[in-house]
Amino acid sequence: xxxxxxxxxxxxxxxxxxxxxxxxxxxxxxxxxxxxxxxxxxxxxxxxxxxxxxxxxxxxxxxxxxxxxxxxxxxxxxxxxxxxxxxxxxxxxxxxxxxxxxxxxxxxxxxxxxxxxxxxxxxxxxxxxxxxxxxxxxxxxxxxxxxxxxxxxxxxxxxxxxxxxxxxxxxxxxxxxxxxxxxxxxxxxxxxxxxxxxxxxxxxxxxxxxxxxxxxxxxxxxxxxxxxxxxxxxxxxxxxxxxxx
Amino acid sequence: xxxxxxxxxxxxxxxxxxxxxxxxxxxxxxxxxxxxxxxxxxxxxxxxxxxxxxxxxxxxxxxxxxxxxxxxxxxxxxxxxxxxxxxxxxxxxxxxxxxxxxxxxxxxxxxxxxxxxxxxxxxxxxxxxxxxxxxxxxxxxxxxxxxxxxxxxxxxxxxxxxxxxxxxxxxxxxxxxxxxxxxxxxxxxxxxxxxxxxxxxxxxxxxxxxxxxxxxxxxxxxxxxxxxxxxxxxxxxxxxxxxxxxxxxxxxxxxxxxxxxxxxxxxxxxxxxxxxxxxxxxxxxxxxxxxxxxxxxxxxxxxxxxxxxxxxxxxxxxxxxxxxxxxxxxxxxxxxxxxxxxxxxxxxxxxxxxxxxxxxxxxxxxxxxxxxxxxxxxxxxxxxxxxxxxxxxxxxxxxxxxxxxxxxxxxxxxxxxxxxxxxxxxxxxxxxxxxxxxxxxxxxxxxxxxxxxxxxxxxxxxxxxxxxxxxxxxxxxxxxxxxxxxxxxxxxxxxxxxxxxxxxxxxxx
Numbered sequence: 001x002x003x004x005x006x007x008x009x010x011x012x013x014x015x016x017x018x019x020x021x022x023x024x025x026x027x028x029x030x031x032x033x034x035x036x037x038x039x040x041x042x043x044x045x046x047x048x049x050x051x052x053x054x055x056x057x058x059x060x061x062x063x064x065x066x067x068x069x070x071x072x073x074x075x076x077x078x079x080x081x082x083x084x085x086x087x088x089x090x091x092x093x094x095x096x097x098x099x100x101x102x103x104x105x106x107x108x109x110x111x112x113x114x115x116x117x118x119x120x121x122x123x124x125x126x127x128x129x130x131x132x133x134x135x136x137x138x139x140x141x142x143x144x145x146x147x148x149x150x151x152x153x154x155x156x157x158x159x160x161x162x163x164x165x166x167x168x169x170x171x172x173x174x175x176x177x178x179x180x181x182x183x184x185x186x187x188x189x190x191x192x193x194x195x196x197x198x199x200x201x202x203x204x205x206x207x208x209x210x211x212x213x214x215x216x217x218x219x220x221x222x223x224x225x226x227x228x229x230x231x232x233x234x235x236x237x238x239x240x241x242x243x244x245x
Numbered sequence: 246x247x248x249x250x251x252x253x254x255x256x257x258x259x260x261x262x263x264x265x266x267x268x269x270x271x272x273x274x275x276x277x278x279x280x281x282x283x284x285x286x287x288x289x290x291x292x293x294x295x296x297x298x299x300x301x302x303x304x305x306x307x308x309x310x311x312x313x314x315x316x317x318x319x320x321x322x323x324x325x326x327x328x329x330x331x332x333x334x335x336x337x338x339x340x341x342x343x344x345x346x347x348x349x350x351x352x353x354x355x356x357x358x359x360x361x362x363x364x365x366x367x368x369x370x371x372x373x374x375x376x377x378x379x380x381x382x383x384x385x386x387x388x389x390x391x392x393x394x395x396x397x398x399x400x401x402x403x404x405x406x407x408x409x410x411x412x413x414x415x416x417x418x419x420x421x422x423x424x425x426x427x428x429x430x431x432x433x434x435x436x437x438x439x440x441x442x443x444x445x446x447x448x449x450x451x452x453x454x455x456x457x458x459x460x461x462x463x464x465x466x467x468x469x470x471x472x473x474x475x476x477x478x479x480x481x482x483x484x485x486x487x488x489x490x491x492x493x494x495x496x497x498x499x500x501x502x503x504x505x506x507x508x509x510x511x512x513x514x515x516x517x518x519x520x521x522x523x524x525x526x527x528x529x530x531x532x533x534x535x536x537x538x539x540x541x542x543x544x545x546x547x548x549x550x551x552x553x554x555x556x557x558x559x560x561x562x563x564x565x566x567x568x569x570x571x572x573x574x575x576x577x578x579x580x581x582x583x584x585x586x587x588x589x590x591x592x593x594x595x596x597x598x599x600x601x602x603x604x605x606x607x608x609x610x611x612x613x614x615x616x617x618x619x620x621x622x623x624x625x626x627x628x629x630x631x632x633x634x635x636x637x638x639x640x641x642x643x644x645x646x647x648x649x650x651x652x653x654x655x656x657x658x659x660x661x662x663x664x665x666x667x668x669x670x671x672x673x674x675x676x677x678x679x680x681x682x683x684x685x686x687x688x689x690x691x692x693x694x695x696x697x698x699x700x701x702x703x704x705x706x707x708x709x710x711x712x713x714x715x716x717x718x719x720x721x722x723x724x725x726x727x728x729x730x731x732x733x734x735x736x737x738x739x740x741x742x743x744x745x746x747x748x749x750x751x752x753x754x
Contacts (some may be wrong), residue, residue, distance in 0.1 A: 062610055078750075083613040094608055096601045098522045098547040110539030111612050117532060137522060 010038050013085075013161050013192045014059060018068035021054050021215075028054040030215040031068070036192045038160065041183060043203040043223060044196040045231045046212035052196040053091065055212070056163045059194070060088035072161055084112065087159035091166045091196075093150035095138035101125075101149050102134035105156050112157035124152040127178050144170045155182055162186060162193045168202060180205065203228065291378050291576070299379065300453035304446030305432040311397060311442040312429040316422025318401035322408025323418035324519055325487025328352055328480070329495035335488055346481035353406060353480055357473070360398030368394020374577055381452025393449040396469045400445075403469075403476030409487070410479030415519075441468040491517065505692040506678035508600060511593050522550035540619070544598040544626030551594075559591035563634040566703075567641030573704075574646065574711050585666075585703030586696060588635070592670035595630040599623035600674045603746070616750050617743030624667060624739060631663035653721045654710045661728040661735065665702040668738035669695035675745055698738070702731045 012035040019032040029051045036042060044052050057063040058070055061078025075081030095104060105121040114120060125131050128148040133141070138149055147170040154162065162183075168176050183193055195202055203209055203223045211219035211231060219227055291299070321327055328349060330339070338348050372390035376383040408418045428440040438447060438458075444465025447458050454462070494517045501509035515521070526549035535542035566584040573581035602609040602623060612619065639655030673695040681688035706727040710720035 060611065062607060078610075080613055080615065083611060088611055090607060094605050096547075096605060096608070098550055098597060098601060099543065100546075100550075103543070103546045107539055107543045108612075110536070110542070111614060135525070137524065139521075140524075 012036055013038050014070070014072050014194075016055075016059075016068065016070040019055070019058065019065050019070055020067040021051070021058060021063065022066045027215050029058070029065070032215075032217055034210065034217070034220075036161070036194065038190045038192055039187050040192045040208055041187055041206045042192070042194045043206035043209045044194055044212065045198070045203060045209060045228065046218070047231070050212040051215040052212055053165055054215075056088070056165050056194065056196055059161070060086055060163050062088070085158075085160040087154045087157060087162045089150060089154040089162065089164040089167050091169070093138075093146040095146070095149070097137075097139060100135050100137055101130065101141075101152075104138070104149070104153055105134075108153055109156050114157060121152070121156055124155055124182075127182070128152055128175065129178075144172060144175070147171060148175055151179060151182070155186070159186075160191055162191055164193065164195045166196055166198075168197065168199055198231075293380075296380055296453055300450055301436065302433070303450045303453070304438060305429060305436075305440075305443045307393075307446030307449050308432060308440055308443035309426065309429040311400065311445050312422070312426040312440070314397055314401045315404045315425055315442065316419070318404030319408045319413070319418040319422040320415065321518075322405035322410075323413050323415040324517070325409055325484060325491045326517075327356060327402050327405040328409075328483065328488065328491075330488050330492050332489060332492050335485055335492065339485060339488070344481065345483075346478075349480050349483070350477060353402075353477060357399055357402055360402055361395040364394040364396070364398040365391040366394070368392070374579070375452075378576060379453065385452040389448055389451045392466075393445065396445060396448075396466065400469045400472055403472040406476030406480045407472070409484070410476070410482040412482060412484055441465055445469060501678075504678040504682075505676075505688060507593070507676070507692070508603070508674045509678075512604075518554070520552050520554060522547075523552055526550050538622075538625075540598075540622040541626040544623065547598045547601070548595075548626070548630055555594055559594055559634050560637045562587050562591050563637030564641040565638075566635075567638035567643075568645055570638070570703075570707050571642050571645045571651070573707060574642075574651075578708070581704045581707050582700055584638075584707070585700040588638070588662075588666050588703060589670060589673075589696065589699045591634045592631055592666040592699075593674070595627040595634070596667060596670040596674055598627065599671055603675050606749070610750055616747040620671070620743045620746050621739060624664075624671065624742075628660075628664050628667050631667045632659055635659050635663045635666075650710075650714065650720060654706070654724050657721055657724045657728055658706055661731040662703060662706075665731050665735035665738070666699055668735045668742065669699045669702075671742050672738055672745075675742060677749075695738075698734060702734065706731070 014034065014036040016032055016034040019029055019034070020027065021029040028049075032051075032055065044055065046052050054063065058065050059072065059077055061082055064078075070077045072082040073085050075085075077086070099107065102118075102121065102125075105124070106118065109116075109118075109121060121134075122131075125134055128151060130145065130148055130152065133145065133149075138146060141149060147167070151167060154164070167179060171179065183195075186193060195206070197203065206223050209219065209221065209223045209228060210217060211228060221227065318327070330349070330352065339345055368390040369387050371394065372383070372386040372388075375381075375390060376386040379386070404422075407413075413421070425440070425442060429442045432438060432440050432443045438444065438461055441464070444461045445468075446465075447454060448462040448465055451458070451462055494513055498510055498513045498517065501507075501513060526546065528549055530542065530545055530549065535545060566588045569580045569584040569587070573579070573584070599620060602619060609616065609619065614622075636655075636659055639652065639659060642651040642655060643649075673692070676691050678688070681691060706724045709727050710724045713723040714720040
């Protein structure tokens with residue numbers, strides 16, 4: 001997990017300027033400035049209600065900022081161009097009621113122009129331990145299987161930016177390892193990955209950590225244990241990097 | 246204690262109940278208006294030969310309808326119906342050491358009373374049509390059809406109570422219902438009057454029957470009464486697990502109906518009927534089929550997972566609509582109004598792939614396709630499916646009408662009718678039930694509009710063709726002009742659909 005294929009000097013894949021979002025009187029994001037480089041694995045941390053999911057859904061094009069701009073590869077978030085390069089893995093998996101998992105993968109891949117005759121879908125299902133469930137309806141899945149199916153749907157299509165909201169929740173340890181591997185492969189291919197998380201092992205494996213508090217960027221830097229101790233209730237050890245769980 | 250709890254509970258849902266009451270009152274006065282309309286249009290009386298044919302074949306045909314209702318009741322009972330018991334009632338009353346029959350009977354009787362009243366009103370409305378066109382006194386027709394109308398929901402509810410009380414498995418309940426239906430079909434084919442359902446059908450046509458048939462009608466009524474008694478006697482055996490599941494769903498359906506959320510009603514009704522997509526599709530679409538058109542392919546995959554009951558129901562509704570049109574063509578004009586409305590039911594089913602996108606905005610908004618384009622492409626495969634349903638109606642109308650005119654007029658109608666019905670269902674599916682919560686009359690208009698368009702789109706060409714045909718003109722030629730207008734209306738609805746969904750997209754770059 002320590003390989004760092006981030007392209008220094010490359011154009012940022014995501015650029016957010018003065019990004020704010022209000023829900024009535026509540027300020028969920030407050031003038032956020034953020035750039036993400038290709039190949040970066042960014043851990044997004046912060047207490048509940050800090051604005052992590054708001055940031056991810058704005059970047060995915062599902063929510064409009066109250067002020068400021070956010071562009072992905074030069075296209076405004078939510079535009080057709082941005083939707084073609086951003087993959088979003090929501091915290092709660094969403095599936096159609098009338099399609100099997102295999103049909104979901106085929107539909108999403110086809111709409112994103114993938115023409116590999118299902119090879120990528122089959123490979124993902126196999127690696128995530130879902131090979132025998134391709135013909136099943138997601139309504140029959142357990143919580144963990146739904147999460148793995150949602151991961152497969154996010155990764156079956158091409159992307160330059162993957163936004164993952166608590167992707168490790170509900171996964172068993174072998175599946176967590178597979179997801180780390182899949183993230184590493186995506187980074188090797190040049191994609192930036194933003195992972196919203198409360199897990200120390202995920203933060204420890206990231207290149208960069210963004211900490212949000214009350215909608216403001218409270219920390220932007222390497223995953224330093226001392227700086228991030230308050231988010232994980234760790235006893236700070238000067239100079240140490242956050243240890244895997 | 247129960248009474249005061251009920252008062253308090255009802256008090257909490259004052260608003261919802263007020264809306265339900267309005268729907269109930271509207272339906273009641275609608276039925277009266279329908280009956281008055283029948284009088285105004287002065288439908289012509291039928292000849293002696295036709296009356297004899299109705300007397301001969303009518304009971305078995307009506308009996309098949311009764312058998313179908315019994316089949317529906319048995320299936321509902323096997324899934325825990327028809328009683329809708331509060332969760333707390335299950336927890337505290339049914340788990341208490343009291344006789345469950347005593348506890349459940351008042352609720353069952355209330356449900357039967359409401360069903361019998363509604364059935365009797367509809368029967369009386371049908372009697373209003375019947376005495377104007379058939380021999381027999383108005384009093385006879387009103388009495389016979391009101392009694393027949395009351396006994397249908399009573400028998401249906403009783404069958405459900407029997408099935409749930411005896412905890413019949415769904416396969417056994419369906420088999421019993423199918424046997425009853427098959428018995429009625431044998432009566433139709435062989436011209437017999439042996440099935441108890443056929444005997445109830447005799448009651449509905451009693452003013453046309455000879456004296457000997459009275460005994461058969463009384464036997465039919467006796468069987469229905471026995472069913473009611475058995476249903477009430479056995480109801481204490483119901484499964485608590487099924488009752489609790491049903492309680493939650495029926496509460497949600499009532500609420501969705503009160504806010505006119507038809508899409509939610511469709512989804513909840515499917516859950517109530519355990520009408521889930523098939524785990525294995527009927528046929529697996531091979532990879533190259535429609536590979537270049539992922540949206541129609543996705544719709545095809547959805548259709549291939551339809552349960553058998555939905556397939557049969559959609560085609561049966563198509564056939565029923567064809568029969569209604571034939572009835573309107575041959576003189577009972579108001580029946581044509583029902584044809585468009587009933588055809589909306591399969592339209593709500595075939596529009597499912599589009600409705601899934603509407604239900605899951607997160608998935609829809611992440612797809613790299615404009616929402617307008619996505620919605621329009623989602624109309625293609627459902628339009629083909631809807632054409633098949635309308636075609637079933639045309640074939641039924643041709644078979645029942647016995648002339649080539651139905652086929653010729655129907656051939657012109659198939660595509661525009663299917664498309665406009667589909668657009669009506671799609672618009673209804675995308676209605677936001679809470680958009681006009683502060684201006685409820687706009688909400689009612691929003692709900693009624695697709696239904697009215699469907700009604701007019703089916704009724705107008707049929708009535709124009711009928712009138713042109715009566716004056717010796719070419720009905721097909723006349724229908725072409727009407728169908729162009731129908732197609733334009735459908736196109737306008739499709740455009741509105743796209744614009745409406747696009748307007749709801751969270752981010753508009």
